[in-house]
Amino acid sequence: xxxxxKPSQYLILIAVMLTASVGDTLLSRGMAQVGAVDxxxxxxxxxxxxxxxxxxxxVLLIGFFASYMTALSWADLTFxxxxxAFSYVVVALLSRFWLHEHLSIYxxxxxALIVCAVGFVAGGPSRTEHPDEQHELGLMDSGVGR
Amino acid sequence: xxxxxxxHIWSAIGGVAALAVIGEVLIAAAMRKLGDLDIIREHSxxxxxxxxxxxxxxxxxxxxxxxxxxxxxxxxxxIIDLSLAAPAIASLTYIGNAIAAKIFLNENVDRRRWxxxxxxxxxxxxxxx
Numbered sequence: 001x002x003x004x005x006k007p008s009q010y011l012i013l014i015a016v017m018l019t020a021s022v023g024d025t026l027l028s029r030g031m032a033q034v035g036a037v038d039x040x041x042x043x044x045x046x047x048x049x050x051x052x053x054x055x056x057x058x059v060l061l062i063g064f065f066a067s068y069m070t071a072l073s074w075a076d077l078t079f080x081x082x083x084x085a086f087s088y089v090v091v092a093l094l095s096r097f098w099l100h101e102h103l104s105i106y107x108x109x110x111x112a113l114i115v116c117a118v119g120f121v122a123g124g125p126s127r128t129e130h131p132d133e134q135h136e137l138g139l140m141d142s143g144v145g146r
Numbered sequence: 147x148x149x150x151x152x153x154h155i156w157s158a159i160g161g162v163a164a165l166a167v168i169g170e171v172l173i174a175a176a177m178r179k180l181g182d183l184d185i186i187r188e189h190s191x192x193x194x195x196x197x198x199x200x201x202x203x204x205x206x207x208x209x210x211x212x213x214x215x216x217x218x219x220x221x222x223x224x225i226i227d228l229s230l231a232a233p234a235i236a237s238l239t240y241i242g243n244a245i246a247a248k249i250f251l252n253e254n255v256d257r258r259r260w261x262x263x264x265x266x267x268x269x270x271x272x273x274x275x
Contacts (some may be wrong), residue, residue, distance in 0.1 A: 008184070013249060013265045017205055018216060019164065027218075045258075060232075062168055069173065069177055069183065069199065070184065071182045072173065072177035072178070073177040073178070073181065073182050073183040073184075074182045074183075074184070074253070075207045075250060076248045076253045076254075077171065077174040078243070078247045078248075078253050078255050078262075078263070079255065079259075081240060081243055081244070081263070082262050082266055082267070084238075085240065085266040085269070085270065086267070087235075088270055088273050089273075092273055104275065106272045106273075107273050107275065108274030108275040109269075109272050110268075110269040110270065110271070110273035110275075111214065111269070111273065112269075112272075113265045113266070113268055113269030113272065114265065114269035114270070114273075116265050116267055117261070117262035117263075117266045117269065118260070118262070119267035120258040120261050120262045120265070121259055121262045123256060123258065124256065124258050124259070125254075128251075128253045128254040129253065
């Protein structure tokens with residue numbers, strides 16, 4: 001099958017979902033500890049760099065950027081998009097099962113919709129074929145999965 | 147809330163979303179042009195892959211847009227609540243991305259992808275209620 005993803009590529013997409021959501025959660029937790037930053041307290045930003053939550057959040061977001069760009073190098077933007085949206089689902093589930101927050105029926109419905117969206121897109125091809133790109137691509141990976 | 151305030155709020159939201167769309171489409175175009183990063187990494191290692199990405203002008207302009215997007219987002223959050231800004235910006239960005247990907251990246255946005263965009267938009271709005 002054309003454009004079947006390799007297991008390593010599925011791992012990259014899972015990394016996109018997890019690093020974005022966990023990174024954001026860590027950052028917001030860290031910044032809550034640091035306190036509100038405004039123009040008169042810019043020094044707090046420097047202090048934030050010594051907060052372990054903030055530092056691990058930044059590391060994860062760098063990982064997010066790397067895996068997101070790797071995914072875009074072999075898949076369409078409209079294919080990767082639902083995967084990034086899935087990080088909303090991960091955040092909601094983390095707040096439910098880790099922070100024991102209550103999830104309303106609306107949020108569960110939102111989770112269900114995004115999961116469906118990922119399902120729709122994952123069933124289709126990951127990359128649009130452009131005839132003019134065939135040649136270059138053919139040179140780079142000689143016949144993998146073709 | 148008078149008309150000027152409403153206009154101000156929605157132009158801020160629209161501006162943030164537009165910067166995100168321009169940034170993401172430029173970065174996607176840069177990555178598509180570069181080719182499979184996994185293969186580049188096999189050939190020239192991680193430093194080679196990073197060098198390849200950083201030497202792409204499309205990527206640099208896209209990254210600049212993302213940086214501007216970040217500051218525009220900070221400004222927007224100073225005039226409106228996160229509970230309105232986050233879902234509004236996220237859903238506009240998803241719709242804009244799909245339209246821009248179809249027009250500028252020539253992606254084949256078929257019915258299942260449009261449906262996914264619609265579901266993601268509604269889903270994001272529901273989750274942030």
